[in-house]
């Protein structure tokens with residue numbers, strides 16, 4: 001039997017039509033497989049559906065390069081490169097369990113390229129067609145092979161033509177183009193390779209592809225490169241078409257490259273085509289952009305985003321650490337705003353830059369420093385073993401920031417001193433996530449501010465508790481009045497004989513869940529939020545009504561002394577509110593006193609003087625008391641200008657009686673009051689000793705637990721009846 005498409009007859013690879021007729025011949029003849037094999041001119045392998053080679057003809061043996069019997073009983077799948085197995089498997093139906101044999105025979109009868117190793121392992125290319133063969137009910141397969149003949153192959157010459165066009169094209173582009181064969185040898189290089197790699201095309205052609213990469217890079221990527229040879233034109237999604245790798249040039253060392261891959265599927269060999277760009281410049285730009293995105297322009301410290309990345313990284317690395325291994329420091333400069341306001345923004349900027357420098361000079365290389373904007377700095381200490389190190393670092397920071405800053409402005413040298421408030425969270429004790437540790441460090445920092453600035457505070461749970469309480473207070477205050485949680489107490493004020501002359505109204509808040517909250521705890525937040533205005537108004541109205549009623553019932557002329565905060569004083573409708581309350585209660589003006597603290601008045605003395613003068617003008621007879629006198633620094637100049645009538649000596653001086661230096665203070669306050677013709681109240685009198693204290697002998701009025709605590713209206717009635 002003679003195959004119709006032996007080369008001697010047709011000089012061409014068989015067409016599909018030829019192959020079908022060959023199958024027809026095989027089918028119709030019912031000839032045994034051995035006969036077919038021995039008569040075929042083409043090399044033919046006979047395999048079963050598992051790929052085992054049952055037999056082959058001598059042509060196959062010779063062409064494939066094996067000795068007699070060498071191929072028999074081998075499995076074809078263990079011989080050929082793995083990438084080719086699907087081509088065969090899909091053509092021998094029992095390898096595809098879903099399909100019944102013979103189902104798709106027709107479709108699968110196309111020719112494909114097969115790489116087959118000779119006995120030395122050298123791969124050669126063959127064109128291949130597979131035919132099923134039925135003998136005694138069993139299906140086996142004939143693999144019909146041809147050596148591709150490209151000199152007469154139309155497709156091949158077209159490819160050749162395309163290739164030279166392609167080569168001409170590659171000469172015009174600035175990227176390096178290399179073509180690499182399956183053994184990773186460069187078979188073509190364009191002249192731009194010289195620019196990218198420093199090698200001429202002659203130097204590259206025939207050289208190993210590996211020479212374009214540092215050794216370890218090539219070995220890491222070799223498998224990845226291999227995939228490109230078999231990447232299908234139909235786009236294999238699993239293979240990226242671009243790679244960024246480090247390359248190596250002849251004399252410029254290592255630089256980042258971007259390689260785009262394509263492959264040619266020429267019949268005799270597979271090649272990859274690599275278009276290679278040096279992306280050093282782009283990488284540099286990317287780095288610059290990234291730097292800008294993660295750094296503060298002014299100080300060149302990291303910004304908040306970088307901090308977020310770093311701290312997440314820190315937690316990842318130290319996930320299993322339970323002992324102290326780091327610390328987060330929040331820094332807020334004290335007095336920065338004044339520098340900005342008095343010397344201008346430029347000086348402010350310089351101060352921030354020098355602060356950054358000072359911090360950087362102080363911290364270790366492994367510590368990260370960030371600026372969150374404004375005068376907030378953050379330090380992440382990533383290696384730490386004892387808390388005493390934290391104390392030491394904080395003390396050093398306080399020291400370096402305290403050193404004077406010098407500025408030139410308008411040819412003048414300015415010396416500026418600032419401080420810094422630091423809050424510390426220890427890691428991981430004070431949190432194992434970003435949100436918690438920043439909140440804790442921030443809270444500790446606020447604590448430092450609150451306790452007088454220029455110091456450091458290490459976070460403790462107690463701070464959270466305080467913050468939580470503050471929150472509860474802020475929330476509760478909004479509804480306290482409406483829910484009738486507030487009430488007034490009155491503390492008697494007595495003369496030297498112990499007779500009651502008036503009362504001070506003192507507010508109380510009975511919080512629904514927290515119980516009784518001291519005014520020292522809720523008045524400051526109420527002042528901060530402005531809620532002191534409705535609260536103060538409520539106090540004013542109720543105290544006036546109460547005292548008016550009390551005096552009526554008891555037939556007395558007691559006065560009520562009401563605490564007024566500056567925020568109230570500064571409210572635009574203060575005078576109006578007071579006027580209305582006085583009118584409504586019909587209280588006698590000599591029965592009304594307002595207490596203002598010295599520190600409050602001194603915050604904006606001119607404004608206080610203006611309002612108080614107007615108040616006295618509107619309501620002649622109403623008396624003004626300076627509360628907590630001696631506690632703040634009081635300027636005599638203002639004191640003489642304020643329309644005050646009475647001063648109240650702060651109870652801290654009374655408390656420490658008979659401390660010697662208090663004697664001097666009390667004596668001078670009393671002398672001052674006398675010289676200005678002001679009345680004096682001593683508050684906080686708890687003992688007989690305090691009452692009889694000689695420097696207080698000129699003090700007309702007293703107030704304190706010795707006489708009475710603050711009591712309810714009802715209790716006050718009983719007190720008066722005694």
Ligand code: C2E
Pocket residue numbers: 491505506507518519520523536539563564565595627628651683684685686703704705706710
């Ligand atoms: P303050 O005006 O100095 O009031 C005197 C405080 O001293 C009161 O505390 C009073 O109970 C307490 N006190 C009186 N005698 C003695 C004593 O012998 N020994 C001791 N240790 N303490 C004594 P309270 O009622 O807790 O008020 C605290 C502060 O809250 C007041 O200090 C005042 O500044 C403010 N405050 C109270 N009620 C009002 C109010 O209605 N409006 C405003 N704006 N502030 C108020």
Ligand code: CA
Pocket residue numbers: 504563595627
């Ligand atoms: Ca008071």
Ligand code: CA
Pocket residue numbers: 627628648650651683
């Ligand atoms: Ca007081």
